[in-house]
Amino acid sequence: MSEHDEQVLARLDTYRAHDAPTHGGRVLSYVYDSGLAELDALAGQAAARVQAVNGLDPTTFPSVALMQADLLVFAREVLHGPPATGGAVTSGGTESIMLAVLAARERWRQTRPGDGRTLRVVAPSTAHAAFHKAAHYLGLEMVTVPVDPRTGTLEADRLAEHLDETTVLAVASAPAYPHGVLDPVAGIAAAAAERGIPCHVDACVGGFVLPWWEGTPPWDLSVPGVTSISADLHKFGYAPKGASVLLVTDPALDRARYYALTDWPGYPVVNPTVLGSRSAMSLAAAWAVVTRLGAQGYAELTAGVAGVTSAVRQVVDGIPGLQVVGEPIGPLLAVGTDPAVPDHVQVDPHAWAQAVAARGFVLQGQPALTQADGTVLARTTHLTLTPASVGVLDELGAALRTGADDVRGQAPRHAAAPADGPTDLPDPVALARAARETGELDLPAVLALIETLPRAQSARLLVDFLAAFTAPPTGRA
Numbered sequence: 001m002s003e004h005d006e007q008v009l010a011r012l013d014t015y016r017a018h019d020a021p022t023h024g025g026r027v028l029s030y031v032y033d034s035g036l037a038e039l040d041a042l043a044g045q046a047a048a049r050v051q052a053v054n055g056l057d058p059t060t061f062p063s064v065a066l067m068q069a070d071l072l073v074f075a076r077e078v079l080h081g082p083p084a085t086g087g088a089v090t091s092g093g094t095e096s097i098m099l100a101v102l103a104a105r106e107r108w109r110q111t112r113p114g115d116g117r118t119l120r121v122v123a124p125s126t127a128h129a130a131f132h133k134a135a136h137y138l139g140l141e142m143v144t145v146p147v148d149p150r151t152g153t154l155e156a157d158r159l160a161e162h163l164d165e166t167t168v169l170a171v172a173s174a175p176a177y178p179h180g181v182l183d184p185v186a187g188i189a190a191a192a193a194e195r196g197i198p199c200h201v202d203a204c205v206g207g208f209v210l211p212w213w214e215g216t217p218p219w220d221l222s223v224p225g226v227t228s229i230s231a232d233l234h235k236f237g238y239a240p241k242g243a244s245v246l247l248v249t250d251p252a253l254d255r256a257r258y259y260a261l262t263d264w265p266g267y268p269v270v271n272p273t274v275l276g277s278r279s280a281m282s283l284a285a286a287w288a289v290v291t292r293l294g295a296q297g298y299a300e301l302t303a304g305v306a307g308v309t310s311a312v313r314q315v316v317d318g319i320p321g322l323q324v325v326g327e328p329i330g331p332l333l334a335v336g337t338d339p340a341v342p343d344h345v346q347v348d349p350h351a352w353a354q355a356v357a358a359r360g361f362v363l364q365g366q367p368a369l370t371q372a373d374g375t376v377l378a379r380t381t382h383l384t385l386t387p388a389s390v391g392v393l394d395e396l397g398a399a400l401r402t403g404a405d406d407v408r409g410q411a412p413r414h415a416a417a418p419a420d421g422p423t424d425l426p427d428p429v430a431l432a433r434a435a436r437e438t439g440e441l442d443l444p445a446v447l448a449l450i451e452t453l454p455r456a457q458s459a460r461l462l463v464d465f466l467a468a469f470t471a472p473p474t475g476r477a
């Protein structure tokens with residue numbers, strides 16, 4: 001490597017020094033560390049070999065089709081899809097969900113030509129934001145059905161009440177991200193099937209860990225009425241970011257996600273996913289990881305994750321003032337305040353997350369949400385356990401306990417409702433500048449603000465914040 005090349009990489013290293021650690025189990029969201037350095041190295045090598053390939057055209061680059069086929073066969077087997085199950089390898093859960101929603105919308109329109117009614121996606125309120133985003137992009141109405149704040153899920157009948165003629169898709173999560181709780185997949189799928197509505201199971205986070213998790217009720221493509229499923233390779237598939245699987249059991253529904261165009265003077269276009277030209281690097285990396293691990297490798301990694309999850313659950317159960325929400329199945333937990341203990345024993349989950357961060361572990365704060373029926377999902381702090389958590393279990397457990405001790409009895413922070421409207425709000429641009437300069441962000445304050453403000457307003461603040469945080473420096477005067 002030339003000296004100049006070294007300098008380029010050294011500069012990247014200085015940028016990377018700002019990042020949260022991706023390995024070692026200190027960040028309990030965003031990253032899914034298998035703890036196997038050789039697996040990461042293999043993924044990197046595989047990615048490098050296809051660096052110049054364009055995934056746009058598998059007829060020119062058949063390796064793309066071959067790797068994708070291997071991944072789809074593996075996913076179909078572990079998720080119990082019937083033999084005719086088709087699908088795609090996408091860039092991530094959001095794209096898999098986008099395509100599932102698109103296919104359902106297109107199928108609805110194909111079978112009811114000329115019907116211009118507003119169409120809907122019906123999901124529990126805990127369904128991932130990606131469904132809201134898909135509905136937004138695709139001109140659909142997102143109907144969120146309240147879940148029981150105690151359990152984090154709902155009876156299938158409650159969701160079934162909202163399924164109507166204009167519903168293109170019913171959704172169940174396995175598990176839902178916020179609380180790690182499984183929806184009643186069988187009940188929701190049966191209710192949808194009865195009405196001729198497709199049912200998508202969002203197993204983005206669960207898809208490559210629940211197949212080996214003990215005591216899980218049926219949730220995959222073996223359940224009658226489930227027509228599609230999303231499972232992220234870049235979560236518990238342990239592949240680098242940029243890979244997810246969408247499986248669709250009905251070939252007509254599967255075809256409906258494609259986009260083809262012959263109505264322009266360029267090359268004939270047929271895109272199975274959202275992008276045109278696309279990297280094959282994340283596909284090859286995921287393919288290498290899955291091929292190397294196989295079902296046996298996933299079973300072994302899952303055993304470790306299940307053990308550490310149950311140990312962390314015991315730690316949290318033993319902390320006065322906190323409680324796990326509902327009955328999570330899988331490696332995700334949401335922790336909230338235990339309302340049954342006196343005020344001076346209660347622990348605010350966001351203050352707790354901040355105290356635990358000071359002790360070296362990054363947890364993820366989730367704001368309270370008022371549902372359509374007025375019930376409130378309390379604020380929580382989210383933890384995702386991974387194989388890397390196993391090696392730091394003692395340290396993590398100690399941080400969770402002593403972090404709670406640090407803040408027990410403190411009054412929870414709430415943002416004041418802005419008396420004078422927007423002029424009273426913190427300036428998101430100033431917040432972003434401060435965060436960029438100090439590398440620190442007062443997350444509990446941000447979350448409290450989100451809980452207080454009308455949703456459209458808090459969403460706009462987030463946009464202003466991120467735009468300012470990522471803005472390129474302004475040019476020279």
Ligand SMILES: *Cc1c(COP(=O)(O)O)cnc(C)c1O
Nearest residue numbers: 092093094128130177202204205
């Ligand atoms: C992560 C996740 C998604 C979205 O996936 P991205 O890969 O972040 O786009 C969707 N649903 C669930 C349940 C998830 O955990």
